[in-house]
Amino acid sequence: GQQLNQSPQSMFIQEGEDVSMNCTSSSIFNTWLWYKQDPGEGPVLLIALYKAGELTSNGRLTAQFGITRKDSFLNISASIPSDVGIYFCAGADRGSTLGRLYFGRGTQLTVWP
Amino acid sequence: NAGVTQTPKFRILKIGQSMTLQCTQDMNHNYMYWYRQDPGMGLKLIYYSVGAGITDKGEVPNGYNVSRSTTEDFPLRLELAAPSQTSVYFCASGAGRAGGELFFGEGSRLTVL
Numbered sequence: 001g002q003q004l005n006q007s008p009q010s011m012f013i014q015e016g017e018d019v020s021m022n023c024t025s026s027s028i029f030n031t032w033l034w035y036k037q038d039p040g041e042g043p044v045l046l047i048a049l050y051k052a053g054e055l056t057s058n059g060r061l062t063a064q065f066g067i068t069r070k071d072s073f074l075n076i077s078a079s080i081p082s083d084v085g086i087y088f089c090a091g092a093d094r095g096s097t098l099g100r101l102y103f104g105r106g107t108q109l110t111v112w113p
Numbered sequence: 114n115a116g117v118t119q120t121p122k123f124r125i126l127k128i129g130q131s132m133t134l135q136c137t138q139d140m141n142h143n144y145m146y147w148y149r150q151d152p153g154m155g156l157k158l159i160y161y162s163v164g165a166g167i168t169d170k171g172e173v174p175n176g177y178n179v180s181r182s183t184t185e186d187f188p189l190r191l192e193l194a195a196p197s198q199t200s201v202y203f204c205a206s207g208a209g210r211a212g213g214e215l216f217f218g219e220g221s222r223l224t225v226l
Binding site: 004006009033040041042043044045048088100101103104105106 | 117146148153154155156157158161171203205214215216217218219220
């Protein structure tokens with residue numbers, strides 16, 4: 001299957017700091033998505049990206065679809081305690097069944113007040 | 114808004130027992146999926162379905178079975194539970210549009226002793 005490398009694995013930051021995480025794939029993807037998982041819950045979609053170079057924001061979150069189509073990053077500005085959780089990147093390649101996603105291993109974010 | 118509903122939320126099984134994880138969605142989505150999540154490993158696809166009567170294997174199907182008799186329901190069956198199947202299981206559904214925007218249930222935590 002596809003290999004998605006997500007980094008960092010974990011982050012410990014202070015409230016108000018900005019956060020950056022990224023994801024790279026071994027092959028070209030047509031779609032990149034970023035999900036957040038709160039403790040005891042299922043992942044929830046944050047941002048979806050469909051075109052190389054696309055930059056999309058959702059409140060304090062900004063994500064970009066890399067030009068090479070093999071990477072994506074997510075930035076969170078001015079972090080707050082409720083940003084705590086696991087952030088997953090996910091992607092769909094040209095060969096995958098429509099809607100089938102491959103997931104990164106996640107970035108565990110901890111925000112100290 | 115129910116979305117994707119999974120039952121049970123928690124279950125403890127003995128080695129060799131069998132059980133079924135239930136999943137139902139009320140969004141009229143054709144595409145449904147079962148993932149398992151192990152600590153630090155992201156989400157691995159077990160089985161998926163592109164419509165009633167159609168199922169296919171994902172990355173880690175061994176030890177599991179599925180059926181899709183209706184659009185709404187997609188149960189996951191464990192026939193002979195093994196400790197390696199201790200995990201959190203997530204059911205998801207999607208409309209199947211390019212982009213793979215999936216909606217997840219809250220998860221079912223299974224422990225096999």
